């Protein structure tokens with residue numbers, strides 16, 4: 337499929353629709369992206385209507401539009417609307433899926449070196465509670481997830497493969513579809529954390545072959561905070577036990593019994609913030625209108641340029657490794673802690689974030705990393721912004737080296 341690259345004017349037009357881009361260089365899209373104005377305005381308008389007319393009354397008025405959110409999300413990931421549950425964040429989605437499985441002592445769960453902390457905690461908790469065995473597949477020497485190592489780790493006790501598509505504190509992409517192929521061939525349930533990949537790159541649950549997928553709204557999807565969703569493949573819905581109930585979990589209830597609703601909305605709470613639901617819907621619609629393949633191409637091009645320029649700066653080490661890299665750029669500046677780099681950039685209205693060891697604990701421990709700088713680009717960032725950030729970083733690095741030299745001379 338031919339991908340139409342962005343023209344400069346289109347980027348400028350998109351930036352004009354995002355108030356936060358006006359006087360700030362936002363490179364913390366892996367934390368929370370700047371939302372488009374339409375997302376914010378939709379939520380503010382909805383909240384105002386609620387205040388004027390009542391929450392239930394306004395919800396009833398927008399019922400059909402609210403329900404459309406599931407269909408749009410399904411379109412985004414090539415699923416069916418009845419396979420989507422709206423939840424508060426990616427950790428909630430992952431927890432509902434993971435803890436819905438019936439673990440027995442000795443069941444094996446395979447994960448990767450790049451797994452996110454919330455998920456690792458879920459695995460460790462199940463190890464304590466049920467006696468599951470955690471098998472972590474380390475990256476190969478080039479920093480790639482190893483499909484042969486995954487295949488070798490599978491036994492007849494393997495119950496689940498749970499991996500993260502794009503890690504929190506590294507720039508590589510895991511081969512989600514190749515992992516799915518192994519899962520399907522061996523008839524193993526596959527749970528994918530697409531928290532950083534949804535909205536950044538095409539995520540197609542049919543092509544990937546995952547059974548469950550966990551996503552947050554605020555990162556590359558540019559949705560509101562406190563939004564997210566869980567995808568559960570139709571055939572898997574009945575196989576997950578329910579962890580909580582409210583009146584909308586069921587299609588029928590009597591004094592003696594109940595019937596659980598057929599679709600994935602059984603995994604949702606009824607009570608959620610409808611303004612946030614509409615905000616997420618607008619964000620998904622916005623991304624779909626632009627085109628995810630185009631977004632992905634631009635993010636990769638910007639990140640490539642960024643890494644190239646960073647590597648040319650004396651004192652900077654870029655940590656990202658692997659065959660396929662994404663918009664998350666991680667690096668260290670010699671002689672200065674990442675927190676100080678972030679603070680110095682913040683003074684210049686540049687947002688970056690810190691990657692702590694615990695957030696991607698297997699990987700960071702193996703690499704001996706803690707407190708690295710994470711600068712994550714989105715399609716609305718510009719080459720000029722990246723150039724400015726690199727100039728600032730060069731100045732920071734030079735300043736540190738001069739200080740070191742002066743100390744030596746004293």
Ligand SMILES: Cc1ncc(COP(=O)(O)O)c(C=O)c1O
Pocket residue numbers: 366424425426427428452454500502503504529531532551552553564
């Ligand atoms: C890879 C990955 N998975 C999961 C999460 C958790 O997402 P949430 O905070 O929405 O629960 C994060 C958050 O940074 C993440 O980077």
